[in-house]
Amino acid sequence: MGADTVSLESQYEESTWEHGRLYQKFAVEKSIYWVPIDEEEEERQNIEDDVLNGVFNNKLFFSDPPHNPNKVLDLGYGQAHWAITVAETYPDCEVTAIDIRPLDLPVYPPNLSLECDNLNNILTDVYPQDSFDIIQSRLVGPGIHKNRWPSYLAELRQLLAPTGTLQACEYYFNIQSHAGLLTPDSALTRWGTLYRRAMERLQRDPRMGNHLLPLCRSAGFAPLQVKYYELPIGSWPSDERQRQIGARMLENMDLMLESFGLWGLVKVLEMTVEEVKKLADDCRLEFKREEIKPYLPCSVVWGGKGLEGSAAGSASADAGLDSATTSGDETA
Secondary structure, eight states, rough: OOOOSSSSHHHOOOOEEEEEEEHHHHHHHTTOOSSSSSSSHHHHHHHHHHHHHHHHTSSOSSSSSSOOOEEEEEEEEETTHHHHHHHHHEEEEEEEEEESSOOOSSSTTTTEEEEOOOOSSSSGSOOOTTOOEEEEEOOOOGGGGGHHHHHHHHHHHHEEEEEEEEEEEEEOOEEEESSSSSOOTSSSHHHHHHHHHHHHHHHHHHTTHHHHHHHHHHHTOBEEEEEEEEEEOOOOOOOOOHHHHHHHHHEEEEEEHHHHHHHHIIIIIIIOOOHHHHHHHHHHHHOOGGOEEEEEEEEEEEBBBTTTTSOOOOOOSSSSOOSSSOOOEEEE
């Protein structure tokens, strides 16, 4: 393992309290990741996993998986639900899961390795090239430097087996309204504007959900497919399944407003903790107004390694988002 890739090394376990929340000391001091690591954030991640499982129909893979995958890599494993499920589903598969924060699980499958690493480090110095049948990169945008993305994806392509598949998922942090009822003065609009401003000053890309496809294309993945989702926030959809997803997404966003917003809005934009909490409360009131029909955009891109030495793969994104949980695919 590399110098920064360790299992439960002390530097990753140290924490610090800020704004009444517990953060990983290593992550904030090294300017890597500014989301808490406390029980409240763990619960939010569990809810978020429920949302994505519902949206993705409990599919582990977007492409047809290998009959018996030998090696799988999960980047940004969070509470490790996906990695554990893959390891349990394919007991002969070697599953490696990486996150900046160590997760001390009492029991997990013997074929699963949970490792700590900073994804801004060069991954090909640590992990074998041409070896992983599936690589998942999910919701790692807040932790990756905006200028790191081209090399990050290029390294994932190098790690991918010749017949392997990458699948990547990211939010576009811009809460929107199906009914067109959000104005510049709306609390949800103001929160999104302030959060994106703070993340941009922290050298992160809060619009990665929109940028993921062209970046994967430029990295050489091919053929590529993309799916855009509008994740409903609240029980406003008419479809029962989407109503259930929206109810859980509301719980997710209720916690995300402060988990994601506190550090950047206070430390970077110099708002007070009280101002951030007041804005979050105003957002929660708007979430309850079902006539607004709020949603958060999310995109998933998946594709193969492409041909060595060939031009970058191509794909075109659908201009519109079809529904709260699905959209048309585009294949190159």
